[in-house]
Amino acid sequence: MLMGEDEKPNGRPSSKTVKAWKSRRDATMEMLVKCLEDEVLTHAKGFDEDPAGLWAHLTAIFRRSGVGAAVRMWREFSNVKYRGEEMTIVMGRIRSLADDLKRIHNDQPSDTQIVAVMLNSIAEYSSFSDLITNLESLKEELEVDDVKLRIIWKVKNLKDDGRLESGGVPMIAKGEVVALAANSKVIQCKNPKCQRTGHTIEECSREGGKKEGQYPEWYLRLRRNDGSMTQITPTSSFTNHYAM
Structure with missing residues (x-):
């Protein structure tokens, strides 16, 4: 689980295989957090449901200091992706890494860089394309908290419209889009x-x-x-x- 090899199985959230996987994930996270000193617990912020991500994050921070560690953290920061978990967790992970870059490496990302990572984290899903286009077309400066709330609100709208399953954004075949739009109650x-x-x-x-x-x-x-x-x-x- 810590190495990321035990991936979430396909299936409904209530299925036995998914429930068993969640139990393993939660047990791994509990074990890992219990081993952390109080001053290190802050690094667990944003990784509530991702023990493999937390382990990689801790490894990047404490493996060694210097330019190499900073580069690894920048790569981790820029590669945060939304994979169906609660969007607040994804946004929290991005902010936590940005804070760590400033605190540990004195290399603080700008608001523009943080916003770019936030938008990149959802770019794989066509459901968010209109939001991304809208934000990128704005002439005024984008504020980090505003963008975060816009993304979270978008997820809420998708769920309310039945376009977002509990396990993440469903991948919809192009041929089904028109029929789905016609049958959805917006x-x-x-x-x-x-x-x-x-x-x-x-x-x-x-x-x-x-x-x-x-x-x-x-x-x-x-x-x-x-x-x-x-x-x-x-x-x-x-x-x-x-x-x-």
Whole structure:
């Protein structure tokens, strides 16, 4: 499991083989974390369900210091990929590696580099292509936290629309896309000034919506989870950054 050779089997999350694999994964992670000193536990952040990733991360950090270790960490940072786990875990792993590059090697990635890695982590999935195109076409500077929330919100929309399975983004044959789109029940806001999917006009916080001027519950929950509720920018700023 630590070497990454025990890969997750195909099948439904409730199948015996998948459940057995998850038990092995969780046992391996528990064993590994118990062996870490308190000051090293910070490195486990973002690897909650990836013992092989944590082991490789710890090896890259503590094998030796110097340019070689920094290069390995930069490679690990740039190669983070979304593989169906919770998106908050993927985003946390990217931020954790960025923090380690600064703290251990005094080589902090720029916000642009962090955003590029975030987008690259989901680039393999066509379900995210519209989001990536939209973000790359923006003229204003992309903020890391804004991009993270946009990606997490996209996953939520895909799940709500039945386009994202619990095990990850389903790979859909091109011939099935039209039929899938025709049969999917997409919730669309009837607010003329919004008309976006994923919520109704009763839940809409944009101008003309029933909750105009209010922050969406998903946004507040994410901010609370991130510990960043101490200061929130005005709704007008939110609308500019989250035109979904």
